[in-house]
Amino acid sequence: MPRGAARSEAAHAAILASVASLVDRVGYDAVTIEGIAAEAGVSKQTIYRWYPSKSAIIAEALVEGRLLGEDFTIPDTGDTAADIAAWLEHVLTFLASRNHAALLSSLVAASVDSPEIGLRISERLGLGGPTIAERVQRATDAGELSPVLSPDQIDQLIVGVIMMRALGRNPYEQGEARRLVGALLEVTG
Amino acid sequence: MPRGAARSEAAHAAILASVASLVDRVGYDAVTIEGIAAEAGVSKQTIYRWYPSKSAIIAEALVEGRLLGEDFTIPDTGDTAADIAAWLEHVLTFLASRNHAALLSSLVAASVDSPEIGLRISERLGLGGPTIAERVQRATDAGELSPVLSPDQIDQLIVGVIMMRALGRNPYEQGEARRLVGALLEVTG
Amino acid sequence: MPRGAARSEAAHAAILASVASLVDRVGYDAVTIEGIAAEAGVSKQTIYRWYPSKSAIIAEALVEGRLLGEDFTIPDTGDTAADIAAWLEHVLTFLASRNHAALLSSLVAASVDSPEIGLRISERLGLGGPTIAERVQRATDAGELSPVLSPDQIDQLIVGVIMMRALGRNPYEQGEARRLVGALLEVTG
Amino acid sequence: MPRGAARSEAAHAAILASVASLVDRVGYDAVTIEGIAAEAGVSKQTIYRWYPSKSAIIAEALVEGRLLGEDFTIPDTGDTAADIAAWLEHVLTFLASRNHAALLSSLVAASVDSPEIGLRISERLGLGGPTIAERVQRATDAGELSPVLSPDQIDQLIVGVIMMRALGRNPYEQGEARRLVGALLEVTG
DNA sequence: ACCTAAGCGAGACGGTACGTCGCGTCTTACA
DNA sequence: TGTAAGACGCGACGTACCGTCTCGCTTAGGT
Numbered sequence: 133m134p135r136g137a138a139r140s141e142a143a144h145a146a147i148l149a150s151v152a153s154l155v156d157r158v159g160y161d162a163v164t165i166e167g168i169a170a171e172a173g174v175s176k177q178t179i180y181r182w183y184p185s186k187s188a189i190i191a192e193a194l195v196e197g198r199l200l201g202e203d204f205t206i207p208d209t210g211d212t213a214a215d216i217a218a219w220l221e222h223v224l225t226f227l228a229s230r231n232h233a234a235l236l237s238s239l240v241a242a243s244v245d246s247p248e249i250g251l252r253i254s255e256r257l258g259l260g261g262p263t264i265a266e267r268v269q270r271a272t273d274a275g276e277l278s279p280v281l282s283p284d285q286i287d288q289l290i291v292g293v294i295m296m297r298a299l300g301r302n303p304y305e306q307g308e309a310r311r312l313v314g315a316l317l318e319v320t321g
Numbered sequence: 322m323p324r325g326a327a328r329s330e331a332a333h334a335a336i337l338a339s340v341a342s343l344v345d346r347v348g349y350d351a352v353t354i355e356g357i358a359a360e361a362g363v364s365k366q367t368i369y370r371w372y373p374s375k376s377a378i379i380a381e382a383l384v385e386g387r388l389l390g391e392d393f394t395i396p397d398t399g400d401t402a403a404d405i406a407a408w409l410e411h412v413l414t415f416l417a418s419r420n421h422a423a424l425l426s427s428l429v430a431a432s433v434d435s436p437e438i439g440l441r442i443s444e445r446l447g448l449g450g451p452t453i454a455e456r457v458q459r460a461t462d463a464g465e466l467s468p469v470l471s472p473d474q475i476d477q478l479i480v481g482v483i484m485m486r487a488l489g490r491n492p493y494e495q496g497e498a499r500r501l502v503g504a505l506l507e508v509t510g
Numbered sequence: 511m512p513r514g515a516a517r518s519e520a521a522h523a524a525i526l527a528s529v530a531s532l533v534d535r536v537g538y539d540a541v542t543i544e545g546i547a548a549e550a551g552v553s554k555q556t557i558y559r560w561y562p563s564k565s566a567i568i569a570e571a572l573v574e575g576r577l578l579g580e581d582f583t584i585p586d587t588g589d590t591a592a593d594i595a596a597w598l599e600h601v602l603t604f605l606a607s608r609n610h611a612a613l614l615s616s617l618v619a620a621s622v623d624s625p626e627i628g629l630r631i632s633e634r635l636g637l638g639g640p641t642i643a644e645r646v647q648r649a650t651d652a653g654e655l656s657p658v659l660s661p662d663q664i665d666q667l668i669v670g671v672i673m674m675r676a677l678g679r680n681p682y683e684q685g686e687a688r689r690l691v692g693a694l695l696e697v698t699g
Numbered sequence: 700m701p702r703g704a705a706r707s708e709a710a711h712a713a714i715l716a717s718v719a720s721l722v723d724r725v726g727y728d729a730v731t732i733e734g735i736a737a738e739a740g741v742s743k744q745t746i747y748r749w750y751p752s753k754s755a756i757i758a759e760a761l762v763e764g765r766l767l768g769e770d771f772t773i774p775d776t777g778d779t780a781a782d783i784a785a786w787l788e789h790v791l792t793f794l795a796s797r798n799h800a801a802l803l804s805s806l807v808a809a810s811v812d813s814p815e816i817g818l819r820i821s822e823r824l825g826l827g828g829p830t831i832a833e834r835v836q837r838a839t840d841a842g843e844l845s846p847v848l849s850p851d852q853i854d855q856l857i858v859g860v861i862m863m864r865a866l867g868r869n870p871y872e873q874g875e876a877r878r879l880v881g882a883l884l885e886v887t888g
Numbered sequence: 889a890c891c892t893a894a895g896c897g898a899g900a901c902g903g904t905a906c907g908t909c910g911c912g913t914c915t916t917a918c919a
Numbered sequence: 920t921g922t923a924a925g926a927c928g929c930g931a932c933g934t935a936c937c938g939t940c941t942c943g944c945t946t947a948g949g950t
Contacts, residue, residue: 140922161434164910175923180912241430244488245350280504285497292481295488299433308474315469325899326941332901353931364902369933514894515946521896539812544936553897558938619808622866623728658882663875670859677811677862686852693847703925704915710927731905742928747907 139182146172147179151189152198156231160190160238187246190239194252199235202226204258212271213317219258220290221309227297228304236298257294264290268317279318286316328371335361336368340378341387349379349427376435379428383441388424391415393447401460402506408447409479410498416486417493425487446483453479457506468507475505517560524550525557529567530576534609538568538616565624568617572630577613580604582636590649591695597636598668599687605675606682614676635672642668646695657696664694706749713739714746718756719765727757727805754813757806761819766802769793771825779838780884786825787857788876794864795871803865824861831857835884846885853883 150172154163165186169176183189193199204226206219227233236253243250254260262270265287271277279286293312297304313319339361343352354375358365372378382388393415395408416422425442432439443449451459454476460466468475482501486493502508528550532541543564547554561567571577582604584597605611614631621628632638640648643665649655657664671690675682691697717739721730732753736743750756760766771793773786794800803820810817821827829837832854838844846853860879864871880886 143922159434165912166910169923173923175925176912177914177924178922181921237433240488241433244426244430250488281501285501285504288482288485289478289501292485293477295484296477296481299429299439299484312470312474312478315474323899324897324943326901327899329900329941354933355931358902362902364904365933366903366935367901370900513892513948515896515948516894518895518946537812542936543938547897551897553899554938555898555940556896559895615811618866619811622804622808628866659879663879663882666860666863667856667879670863671855673862673866674855674859677807677817690848690852690856693852701925702917702923704927705925707915707926732907733905736928740928742930743907744909744929745927748926 140178143172143174143178144182146174147182147189148193148196148198150174151193155190155193155199155238156235159234160242185246187242187249190242191246191248191252194239194249194256197256199239200253200256204256205261206258206264206267212267212276213313213319216264216267216290216317217310217313220294220313223257223294224297224304224309227294233298233301240295240298254291259291263287277317277319279316281316289316329367332361332363332367333371335363336371336378337382337385337387340382344379344382344388344424344427348423349431374435376431376438379431380435380437380441383428383438383445386445388428389442389445393445394450395447395453395456401456401465402502402508405453405456405479405506406499406502409483409502412446412483413486413493413498416483422487429484429487443480448480452476466506466508468505470505478505518556521550521552521556522560524552525560525567526571526574526576528552529571533568533571533577533616534613537612538620563624565620565627568620569624569626569630572617572627572634575634577617578631578634582634583639584636584642584645590645590654591691591697594642594645594668594695595688595691598672598691601635601672602675602682602687605672611676611679618673618676637669641665655695655697657694659694667694707745710739710741710745711749713741714749714756715760715763715765717741718760722757722760722766722802722805726801727809752813754809754816757809758813758815758819761806761816761823764823766806767820767823771823772828773825773831773834779834779843780880780886783831783834783857783884784877784880787861787880790824790861791864791871791876794861800865800868804868807862807865826858830854844884844886846883848883856883 147168150168151163154167154171163186165176165179168174168189169179179189183192190199202222204219204223207215209215227236239249239253243253265283268277268279268283268286272279272283281289290313296302336357339357340352343356343360352375354365354368357363357378358368368378372381379388391411393408393412396404398404416425428438428442432442454472457466457468457472457475461468461472470478479502485491525546528546529541532545532549541564543554543557546552546567547557557567561570568577580600582597582601585593587593605614617627617631621631643661646655646657646661646664650657650661659667668691674680714735717735718730721734721738725734730753732743732746735741735756736746746756750759757766769789771786771790774782776782794803806816806820810820832850835844835846835850835853839846839850848856857880863869
């Protein structure tokens with residue numbers, strides 16, 4: 133059994149809280165390890181003891197829900213098209229409010245040199261369990277839908293739209309999500 | 322009329338050549354102003370005289386075709402769907418070769434802090450003239466196509482796919498572009 | 511006979527005026543060639559055409575009386591001790607007023623790497639013609655004085671006092687010059 | 700009680716050693732912070748952590764005896780005039796050898812912008828304890844001497860001679876110190 | 889009345905050094 | 920042994936001046 137003081141949960145929490153606050157206020161790029169340490173009242177060494185890099189802290193903050201804190205789980209009501217449309221609307225609406233698009237785009241930039249962050253963003257956006265591709269596949273197998281495009285392509289197109297919105301800051305147009313999903317899934321009704 | 326010595330075209334060209342070479346060799350993030358200056362045989366001050374930041378240099382290198390040098394103009398043969406499919410295939414094939422996806426994704430990350438770069442990337446990818454949305458709109462007006470989605474949505478979906486590919490490094494699957502464009506534009510043939 | 515435009519006296523004068531003003535305002539060290547050029551409305555090239563260095567400009571400004579502009583000629587009334595005392599009093603009084611000590615000390619600092627400046631300062635302080643040593647020698651030869659110290663030593667001591675005053679910023683005490691000169695020249699009266 | 704790592708004595712010593720060596724080799728003006736850092740194998744930041752400016756480093760090097768390392772303490776044998784004469788001879792002889800006059804004059808120039816340096820030079824030359832003025836005062840009170848000039852004036856004259864020597868680079872003449880001190884202190888013997 | 893060789897302002901250029909920031913590693917003293 | 924504090928070597932930042940070098944204009948003798 134290890135001797136000496138145990139890992140300080142207070143320090144741990146302070147780090148995550150500070151990094152979330154800083155990312156929100158100044159953006160990912162302008163966040164520095166020294167800034168986090170100062171804001172959290174923690175020594176740099178403590179940070180480096182638990183995290184190998186700035187992006188690892190961000191990744192954990194994502195997992196802990198300190199960033200992108202809302203619940204973006206894809207609902208499961210039996211109507212796959214409606215579920216996905218509702219979820220997409222939720223995501224796009226979220227991006228259109230406050231500086232959430234800026235937050236997400238700075239995280240996307242971060243994910244370029246940290247695949248981990250990309251993965252955590254996906255999870256946070258509700259894609260941690262069954263992905264859109266899987267949902268579509270299942271619905272197709274069940275005869276619920278018969279889309280022209282493959283489930284993977286549909287997944288990619290929808291996530292691509294989210295990315296474009298995060299990067300481009302376009303406003304959200306009422307009903308857009310429903311129309312898009314409807315078209316992609318060939319929901320004729 | 323401006324007085325004083327004119328801007329040195331030699332220095333100008335050397336800067337752009339060096340930045341292109343460096344981005345290619347070490348990646349966007351690892352490029353430094355001092356590195357550019359050293360490689361170009363130019364003083365830092367000369368760089369700062371003409372560019373406010375690293376991203377401005379990248380933006381100009383993009384405009385000058387020193388990065389993403391290929392011709393990605395969307396063809397115009399009369400068949401809009403085929404034109405766009407051919408163009409998309411070209412872009413996706415390009416991204417699948419060498420370290421081009423890494424290059425583009427690092428540029429996308431850069432564009433988060435520099436809208437200018439985002440704009441120049443679009444231009445370089447052939448979207449500087451009539452956009453996909455415009456092409457689709459024109460074809461729809463001419464009765465050539467009657468897609469379910471709006472031209473803007475189609476545009477966004479297609480560009481979104483390119484982004485996803487750049488960020489995700491998936492390989493390109495033969496014929497993918499054609500299938501995707503076909504489905505989005507409702508080309509039943 | 512030379513052809514082409516003649517040296518611009520306007521530029522010449524503007525340079526000297528600016529350098530004098532700048533030395534007075536910011537001190538020798540903080541004066542820059544670029545600052546002079548900007549203040550004088552003159553190009554750097556024009557300055558370098560006529561002066562090899564900053565200290566050369568200072569030297570000329572001294573010669574022209576733009577710095578240390580007062581007349582410090584040693585009087586010649588026949589009474590050597592009184593002459594020197596009067597002169598010394600004049601110099602020390604000058605140093606005690608305004609920021610003249612600061613000016614002189616910055617010039618002394620300049621003279622460390624520019625003997626030319628040292629020479630010009632001496633001239634300006636009235637030592638350009640017969641030096642103190644020469645005056646004392648002459649008075650000694652004439653039987654007017656019979657000092658214990660050699661003329662050169664006396665000269666050095668008196669100039670040394672001026673230096674100390676310039677460097678040390680002590681205030682001037684009424685009658686000090688007279689007492690000092692009296693003692694050094696053994697004027698018993 | 701201060702926490703954190705203590706100041707590195709190794710770095711501290713290396714800085715002082717380097718600055719002493721550089722001043723000796725290239726002269727005060729040509730010494731740069733970057734040069735010191737490179738020579739000492741120390742980062743610039745470490746230098747700036749402890750010293751606000753180049754002159755502060757010089758001041759400390761003076762205090763530590765890395766520059767003007769000789770012992771210039773004024774002796775105290777009971778014979779004040781002889782003590783001062785011996786000390787002055789020591790100083791003037793020192794200045795006449797090697798490039799010591801150049802060293803001192805560059806330090807004097809530096810002291811124009813840094814009173815601290817001026818103070819440290821005085822201390823180094825043996826004037827840190829009882830000054831010449833104090834020694835003369837004491838001797839006068841004891842009836843040992845009865846000089847015409849005030850102790851302060853004598854002090855100033857003697858130090859002025861040292862300055863003149865430093866700035867003027869005259870050679871030292873055998874016995875000069877003794878004659879000078881003799882005359883100023885009215886030692887008739 | 890033209891040349892044409894200076895002089896001139898403006899200012900770009902390759903450099904060197906500045907003083908600052910943040911990195912990731914380390915050392916110290918305390919709990 | 921974990922922690923806050925903080926020093927350290929390092930690399931890059933963006934700025935200030937250096938002294939040299941074009942530019943295009945003005946000026947004024949020589950033909």
